[in-house]
Amino acid sequence: MAYKPQYYPGNTSIGANRRKHMSGDLEKLRDISDADIVAIMGHRAPGADYPSTHPPLAEMGEPDCPVRQLVTPTPGAAAGDRIRYSQFTDSMYNAPAIPYWRSYWGAINCRGCDPGTLSGRQIIEARERDIEEYTKVQMDSEMTDPALATMRGCTVHGHSLRLDEDGMMFDMLARTELGSDGNVYYAKDQVGIPLDKKINAGKPMSEAETAKRTTIFRCDNISFGGPCTAESRSFDEGLVALHHMWERRSKWGFRPE
Amino acid sequence: MVTKSDTEPVQIEIFPRKFLKPATAECLLGEIYRAGGLVRIMVQGPNLPKAVPYGPGKGLPVEENRDLLLKLGDQALELRVKVGRIWLELESEEYIEGVKAACERTLPFPFDIKRKRLFHTKPTVSDYAKYGSKVEDERILGLVDPKGKKERDLAMLSDSRGD
Numbered sequence: 215m216a217y218k219p220q221y222y223p224g225n226t227s228i229g230a231n232r233r234k235h236m237s238g239d240l241e242k243l244r245d246i247s248d249a250d251i252v253a254i255m256g257h258r259a260p261g262a263d264y265p266s267t268h269p270p271l272a273e274m275g276e277p278d279c280p281v282r283q284l285v286t287p288t289p290g291a292a293a294g295d296r297i298r299y300s301q302f303t304d305s306m307y308n309a310p311a312i313p314y315w316r317s318y319w320g321a322i323n324c325r326g327c328d329p330g331t332l333s334g335r336q337i338i339e340a341r342e343r344d345i346e347e348y349t350k351v352q353m354d355s356e357m358t359d360p361a362l363a364t365m366r367g368c369t370v371h372g373h374s375l376r377l378d379e380d381g382m383m384f385d386m387l388a389r390t391e392l393g394s395d396g397n398v399y400y401a402k403d404q405v406g407i408p409l410d411k412k413i414n415a416g417k418p419m420s421e422a423e424t425a426k427r428t429t430i431f432r433c434d435n436i437s438f439g440g441p442c443t444a445e446s447r448s449f450d451e452g453l454v455a456l457h458h459m460w461e462r463r464s465k466w467g468f469r470p471e
Numbered sequence: 472m473v474t475k476s477d478t479e480p481v482q483i484e485i486f487p488r489k490f491l492k493p494a495t496a497e498c499l500l501g502e503i504y505r506a507g508g509l510v511r512i513m514v515q516g517p518n519l520p521k522a523v524p525y526g527p528g529k530g531l532p533v534e535e536n537r538d539l540l541l542k543l544g545d546q547a548l549e550l551r552v553k554v555g556r557i558w559l560e561l562e563s564e565e566y567i568e569g570v571k572a573a574c575e576r577t578l579p580f581p582f583d584i585k586r587k588r589l590f591h592t593k594p595t596v597s598d599y600a601k602y603g604s605k606v607e608d609e610r611i612l613g614l615v616d617p618k619g620k621k622e623r624d625l626a627m628l629s630d631s632r633g634d
Contacts, residue, residue, distance in 0.1 A: 256527075368526030375517060376555060378490050379580070384553060386520055388535035406523040407531060 221318075224452030226436045231429045235315045238323035240355040244416035251350045254365055254413060256403030257298045257342060264342050266294035288326040290341020300349040301337040301404065302363055303370045305383040308424040308435060309362040311352075312336075315429045319357065324348045334373040335366065353415070356427055360398035361418030364390050367404035381418060390415065478563040480510050482589040485557040485574060487582040490516060493539050495577065496554040500543050502573035504628070508566030509559065511590065513614055514541075516555035546626040558589045560610075590614070 221236035222229055234240060249260035258264070268274065271292050276282055304311050311319075313336035317329035320338045327340040327348060338348060349365070352358055361382050364372075372384040380392045387406040393399050399412040419427065431438040440450030491499065500512065519536040523529055539550040559570060567586070574582050590613035594606055597617035606612065615624050 368528075369520075369524060371517065376487075376489050378553075379492050379495060384490060384517060386518060386536070386553075387523060387533055402528075405526040405528045406533070407528040 222452070223455040224440070224450045226431075226440050226450050226452065227426060228429055228431050228436050229450070229452050231310075231427060232315055232318075235311060235357060235429060236318045236322055238319060240351070240357060242354050243356055244354055246350065246353050246413070246415060248346065248350065250400075250413045251353060252346060253409055254353075254400050254403050255298070255300050255346065255349060256367070256405055256407060257296075264290075264293065264295050267296050268294040270294050288341060288344045290344035291326055293341075293343065295342040295344070297339055298342045298345050299337050299339045299367070300345055300352075300365055301335055301367050301370070302352065302358070303335045303366045303373050303383070305362040305372070305377065306374050306430065306432075307362060307377055307383075308421075308428040308430055308432065309373075309383075310359050310419075310424065310427045310429065311357040311363060312429055316352070316357065319352075320348065335370040359419045359424055359427075360390065360415035361392070362424060365400075365404040369406065392418070480560050480562055481564050481567065481586060482558065482560045483567060483570065484585045484587065484589060485559065485570070485582060486585065487555070487574075487578055488580045491554040491578075493541065493550050493554075496550070497541055497543070499573065499577040500541070500557070502577055503557075503559065503570055504544055506566065506569030506573050508562040508569065509628070510562055511558075511560040511610055511614060512543075513558040513590075514550075514552065514554050514556070515558070516552040519551055519553055543626070544628040546628055548626050549623065551624070560590060 219237070222232040224230075224232075252258065252260045271287055271294070302311070302316060304313065304316075313331045313333070316336040316338070317331040320327050320329035324338070324340065324344070326344055327338050330337040330339070338345060340348060353365070357363075362377075364383060364385060366372075366385070366387075366389065369387050371386055375384045378384060382390065382392055382398070387402060389402040389404070389406060390398050390400055391412075393412075393414075397417055398415045400409060400415055401412050402408050425435050428435065438450070438456075439453045485499075496514065500514075503509065503512070519539070520533055521536055522533060523531045541548045541550040561567065561570070567584070571584055574584065592609075592612065594602070594612060598606065598612060601615075601617065601621075602611070611621075611625070615621050
């Protein structure tokens with residue numbers, strides 16, 4: 215029987231969304247051009263050559279190493295690209311992704327990347343052409359709602375704050391804005407440097423849509439233990455599994471000698 | 472700061488469900504001011520820097536945060552925060568309903584109004600460092616951030632309520 219990964223337990227919509235993020239089976243909702251992604255990331259001018267830190271691997275003459283023979287290098291590593299990053303901030307008001315699940319997605323689905331998980335932001339580092347590809351997947355797919363998730367390389371404050379009147383996550387550098395046509399536009403790159411032209415990041419999701427697509431357990435949406443009604447008094451498997459893990463790690467760590 | 476009164480003042484906090492745009496904040500504060508009974512107002516929220524504070528773009532101006540003015544009565548203050556919370560001291564309890572009505576007229580989303588003790592009553596160490604051992608007007612306590620500048624962040628309003 216073929217092995218089928220079991221990414222995350224539970225019968226809640228949050229559990230299902232978390233499984234979707236981890237498996238990489240994501241719905242594509244918009245198409246932002248490669249050049250626009252590169253401009254928002256701000257590491258190189260769109261269309262410019264990739265600067266490199268070493269010659270292409272094919273020209274370097276690598277040592278005889280069984281691991282190197284087994285593992286095919288990513289396009290960025292093969293070309294000798296620089297390591298670059300993209301970092302996202304996700305609002306706690308039902309943003310589709312959260313730092314842990316961006317990291318799970320990166321660690322499981324993206325080769326040669328280094329995800330960094332923080333409380334209010336999540337960074338992925340990789341070779342330049344690889345990180346551009348990974349960032350495009352994040353921006354185009356259901357992992358990102360342009361109003362509730364912004365690419366922020368610095369001054370990321372806002373994930374735990376109330377939303378603005380227009381439903382946008384607070385950003386003290388005003389990198390994104392809600393246009394009169396209902397689309398969210400990036401006016402600055404991820405570190406707050408103004409862009410030559412505003413970049414359309416798509417329409418924000420409705421509140422019902424974000425509640426459906428989020429990976430955040432919230433008591434005003436889907437709580438951690440799942441819906442608890444007169445008919446259903448037992449906790450969701452997600453919480454039961456978490457209790458199980460905590461119990462086991464506590465007992466495992468208990469050494470009375 | 473507007474008036475002195477013999478009645479027992481009350482302190483309330485207005486906590487909107489969303490951050491207020493400068494225009495909404497100005498409109499709300501104007502309505503509250505016209506409702507009367509104000510002793511003190513403080514607006515609080517996350518900082519809106521005038522320039523990028525960190526990273527490769529450090530020092531670049533953030534044009535969106537510049538020239539934000541909060542006009543109230545005969546005064547205008549430079550708005551340096553995104554308004555997320557408003558503390559009020561009112562002359563007496565009877566003015567709370569007026570504030571509530573002003574919020575209902577102005578805010579297109581839910582808000583909470585809570586009555587509690589908000590401003591500190593005795594000078595703190597920060598106040599001592601800022602104002603010295605004798606505070607001229609004790610109503611100033613708790614109005615300005617320890618690192619804030621009194622001249623820049625504090626305005627004295629007249630009692631005319633903009634009439």
